[in-house]
Amino acid sequence: QTVVTQEPSLTVSPGGTVTLTCASSTGTVTSDCYPNWFQQKPGQAPRSLISRTTNQHPWTPARFSGSLLGGKAALTLSGVQPEDEADYYCLLHCVGGWVFGGGTKLTVL
Amino acid sequence: QVQLVQSGAEMKKPGASVKVSCKTSGYTFIDYGISWVRQAPGQGLEWMAWINTYNGNTNYAQIFRDRVTMTIDTSTSTVHMELRSLRSDDTAVYFCLRDHNFMPDYWGRGTLVTVSS
Numbered sequence: 207q208t209v210v211t212q213e214p215s216l217t218v219s220p221g222g223t224v225t226l227t228c229a230s231s232t233g234t235v236t237s238d239c240y241p242n243w244f245q246q247k248p249g250q251a252p253r254s255l256i257s258r259t260t261n262q263h264p265w266t267p268a269r270f271s272g273s274l275l276g277g278k279a280a281l282t283l284s285g286v287q288p289e290d291e292a293d294y295y296c297l298l299h300c301v302g303g304w305v306f307g308g309g310t311k312l313t314v315l
Numbered sequence: 316q317v318q319l320v321q322s323g324a325e326m327k328k329p330g331a332s333v334k335v336s337c338k339t340s341g342y343t344f345i346d347y348g349i350s351w352v353r354q355a356p357g358q359g360l361e362w363m364a365w366i367n368t369y370n371g372n373t374n375y376a377q378i379f380r381d382r383v384t385m386t387i388d389t390s391t392s393t394v395h396m397e398l399r400s401l402r403s404d405d406t407a408v409y410f411c412l413r414d415h416n417f418m419p420d421y422w423g424r425g426t427l428v429t430v431s432s
Contacts, residue, residue, distance in 0.1 A: 207377060240417035244360070251410060251425050252352075252360065257418035295360050299417055303374050304350065304362040 208232050210298050212307035217315055218286045226310045228279040228296030239300040241279035243272055246293045246309075255294075256281060288314050317341040319411050319423035326429045332399045335426045337411030344392040345369040347415045351385070351396045353407040354425075361407075365414060366394060401430045 209231040218224040228241060235241060243256040254263050256272035259279065269287070273280045279296055291314040296307040322336040337349060351363040364375045366385040373385055384397045398405060408425040 242417075242419055246360075251422045253422070254420045257420070261418065263420055293359075297360075297362065297419070303365065303376055305376075306352075306360045306362055309359040 208298070208301055208305045210296060210305045210307040212294075212296060212310045214308070215311040215313065217313045218283070220286060220288055220314055222286050223282065223284045224286060224312065225275070226281045226283075226294055226296075226312070227275065228281075228298065228307050229277070230298055230300050230305075232300045234277040235274065235279045235298065235300065237274065239279070239298040241272065241274075242297040243270075243279075243281045244295045244297065245290075246295065252295065283312075286314055290314055317413070317421045319413060319421055321409075321411060321423040321426045324427040324429070326431065327401050328432055329402055329430055331401050331430075332397055333401060333428050334395055334397045335409050335411075335428065336393050336395050337423050338391060338393045339413070340392060342413075344389060347413045349385075349394040350412045350414050350419060351383075352410045352412055354410070355404070355407040358407075363409075364396065368394065398428075401428075403430050406430045 211229045237259050241259050244252040246252040260272045269285045271282050293309045295309045318340045320338045325333050345368050348367050350365040363379050366373050382399045386395045410425045411423040412419045413421040
């Protein structure tokens with residue numbers, strides 16, 4: 207069973223930049239793993255942010271961008287806003303089916 | 316507008332089955348697959364299964380393969396997910412999620428399933 211690993215928590219100052227990463231136990235994450243990123247706030251359903259490594263959805267704020275970085279998938283937030291405080295999950299399809307990462311709790315402080 | 320409307324909360328006893336529905340609208344039903352994802356209280360997201368609404372092909376996470384069945388009702392653009400042999404650790408919010416070509420986008424609001432004796 208593939209294990210997908212994210213930073214458990216990160217803290218960023220308002221207006222700052224932060225990068226969240228997503229690693230796979232199967233090895234290097236490539237575009238063939240179709241990395242997706244989601245944001246979830248307390249009591250809400252998740253919201254899709256980035257699909258297939260870099261593609262934003264129509265509702266995704268421009269400050270969110272996806273990439274591949276050092277063998278991992280990455281989500282970068284530039285010019286962080288207080289409302290970006292949330293849990294962020296990556297989702298990979300490297301082998302077989304989809305597997306979620308454990309999530310990163312992002313604190314804006 | 317695209318909508319995924321899920322059925323209401325369920326309370327079940329251990330060993331029972333539950334069927335959760337996801338009624339879609341606002342797009343061509345057979346053009347998009349549907350995944351099911353769950354989230355136990357205070358925990359992360361867990362992908363369970365996916366169904367191709369065009370041909371009924373399915374893909375299941377290994378740990379759910381023996382207990383989950385998905386069905387399609389094209390007349391109502393609805394996908395149903397049945398989970399059998401419920402245990403207390405199946406207590407979770409179950410979400411449906413539209414997916415096309417490895418690009419999941421719209422989510423349902425979730426259905427709380429509580430398993431308790």
